[in-house]
Amino acid sequence: MSAVEKDEDGFYNPEAKPEENEPASAEDKAAESATDLMKNSFDVMVTLADQQANPDSPLFSVKTFEELGLSKDLLQGIYAMGFSKPSKIQERALPLLLANPPTNMIGQSQSGTGKTAAFVLTMLSRVDFSIHKPQALCLAPSRELARQIMSVVTAMGKFTNVQTEYAIKENLPRNATTITAQIIVGTPGTMTDLIRRRVIDVREVKVLVLDEADNMLDQDGLGDQTLRVKNQLPPGQVQIILFSATFPDHVRSYADKFAPRANKIELRKEELSVDGIRQFYMDCKNEEHKYDILVSLYSLLTIGQSIIFCQHRHTADRIAARMTAEGHKVASLHGAKDASERDSIIDGFREGKDKVLITTNVIARGIDILQVNMVVNYDLPLMSERNKLSDERPDIETYIHRIGRTGRFGRKGISINFVHDKRTWLQMEQIEKATGKKIIRIETNDIDEMEATMKKALK
Numbered sequence: 001m002s003a004v005e006k007d008e009d010g011f012y013n014p015e016a017k018p019e020e021n022e023p024a025s026a027e028d029k030a031a032e033s034a035t036d037l038m039k040n041s042f043d044v045m046v047t048l049a050d051q052q053a054n055p056d057s058p059l060f061s062v063k064t065f066e067e068l069g070l071s072k073d074l075l076q077g078i079y080a081m082g083f084s085k086p087s088k089i090q091e092r093a094l095p096l097l098l099a100n101p102p103t104n105m106i107g108q109s110q111s112g113t114g115k116t117a118a119f120v121l122t123m124l125s126r127v128d129f130s131i132h133k134p135q136a137l138c139l140a141p142s143r144e145l146a147r148q149i150m151s152v153v154t155a156m157g158k159f160t161n162v163q164t165e166y167a168i169k170e171n172l173p174r175n176a177t178t179i180t181a182q183i184i185v186g187t188p189g190t191m192t193d194l195i196r197r198r199v200i201d202v203r204e205v206k207v208l209v210l211d212e213a214d215n216m217l218d219q220d221g222l223g224d225q226t227l228r229v230k231n232q233l234p235p236g237q238v239q240i241i242l243f244s245a246t247f248p249d250h251v252r253s254y255a256d257k258f259a260p261r262a263n264k265i266e267l268r269k270e271e272l273s274v275d276g277i278r279q280f281y282m283d284c285k286n287e288e289h290k291y292d293i294l295v296s297l298y299s300l301l302t303i304g305q306s307i308i309f310c311q312h313r314h315t316a317d318r319i320a321a322r323m324t325a326e327g328h329k330v331a332s333l334h335g336a337k338d339a340s341e342r343d344s345i346i347d348g349f350r351e352g353k354d355k356v357l358i359t360t361n362v363i364a365r366g367i368d369i370l371q372v373n374m375v376v377n378y379d380l381p382l383m384s385e386r387n388k389l390s391d392e393r394p395d396i397e398t399y400i401h402r403i404g405r406t407g408r409f410g411r412k413g414i415s416i417n418f419v420h421d422k423r424t425w426l427q428m429e430q431i432e433k434a435t436g437k438k439i440i441r442i443e444t445n446d447i448d449e450m451e452a453t454m455k456k457a458l459k
């Protein structure tokens with residue numbers, strides 16, 4: 001089986017290490033790219049062990065999974081996924097999450113450092129498999145992320161009798177009556193609807209997880225719907241678990257109310273993004289030049305896989321259509337596409353059928369595809385996309401999540417911002433200040449130098 005093939009449980013493949021990627025075709029270029037990728041991932045495997053031994057790394061831990069109080073079935077699931085040691089967030093959060101009486105948790109750790117396993121193992125540990133009723137609900141901001149989380153639940157719970165169900169659009173038939181699954185993963189609108197219609201009986205629910213919690217609680221985002229789900233649960237019996245790589249100040253105090261008396265694991269501002277992601281920018285002349293530069297980057301974008309973020313859906317579609325017409329293979333994904341199309345686009349990208357995905361903020365958070373070694377901010381993320389006002393400030397949190405689609409679990413990755421005028425340049429400068437990480441200029445008029453700089457950054 002190729003490393004990126006679907007397995008029977010869905011799209012999670014525990015052996016999905018990039019070094020096992022087979023060349024996609026016999027073409028010289030593709031073979032060369034695959035070789036580059038193999039070299040890269042070999043380095044990754046070597047440095048992963050080093051990083052897990054370095055106390056300053058978010059992947060470091062002094063403990064083993066055995067010491068974290070997990071059941072035998074779950075340990076078997078973890079090892080079958082190829083995890084050998086916990087990461088820092090797993091080591092610190094799991095003992096607190098599993099302790100009795102259950103205590104709420106607000107947990108923060110950088111993108112790609114293993115937060116999913118921490119909350120999935122908690123849900124699986126708290127469920128009584130002999131009771132056929134919903135006991136743990138997990139909410140995520142997009143159907144793509146909900147589906148990914150589910151693939152982790154089924155992989156980690158492979159040696160248990162867990163039953164699962166989705167609460168995402170167009171998954172259940174309209175006349176569905178009762179869900180007997182113990183763990184339900186979904187988006188807040190559909191989850192609240194299913195609870196209201198009593199398809200989900202909440203009387204046995206004891207865990208509520210919000211992944212990407214700052215986004216899920218933000219009143220400019222999904223806050224209302226998430227609160228509705230919480231208010232439908234039996235008061236006083238639910239452990240509330242909030243995880244994210246970012247918790248901006250305006251959400252933090254609300255998070256404290258949403259998950260009262262929580263144990264907290266927090267990051268300092270300068271720790272917000274991982275060091276493995278090297279950040280660049282390119283000075284483009286104007287909007288049209290941005291497109292030309294993107295096209296000139298195509299061979300670099302396809303060394304591994306890459307995600308191009310645009311501000312608007314129509315930009316994503318327009319660029320994708322133009323590149324396709326010019327003979328390049330790219331896919332585009334955004335919230336205006338229907339559910340089944342979204343599923344097949346993200347699955348195709350996960351399987352490596354498409355190497356370049358042009359998208360919007362819909363998949364800025366949580367999506368974990370190890371082969372993605374490049375992220376391009378074709379448009380910088382702006383607050384206006386969040387608060388629907390004419391707010392030209394850069395959206396720092398979304399920026400951190402977007403670039404975090406690469407550099408997963410100790411891997412190397414690069415991000416490139418396109419700036420094309422004074423306004424966008426100033427926005428980028430604000431991002432640089434807020435994150436405390438240098439963003440380095442790459443010349444746009446020397447393709448060879450551009451390639452050399454980027455390849456060096458990925459070494």
Ligand SMILES: Nc1ncnc2c1ncn2[C@@H]1O[C@H](COP(=O)(O)OP(=O)(O)OP(=O)(O)O)[C@@H](O)[C@H]1O
Nearest residue numbers: 083085086087111112113114115116245366368409
């Ligand atoms: N202990 C571990 N050992 C090896 N790999 C791990 C371990 N824990 C997690 N991983 C892998 O690391 C990758 C990133 O994990 P995950 O998606 O949970 O990150 P995250 O912290 O939720 O990131 P984000 O903030 O972007 O959502 C996944 O591919 C996961 O399988």
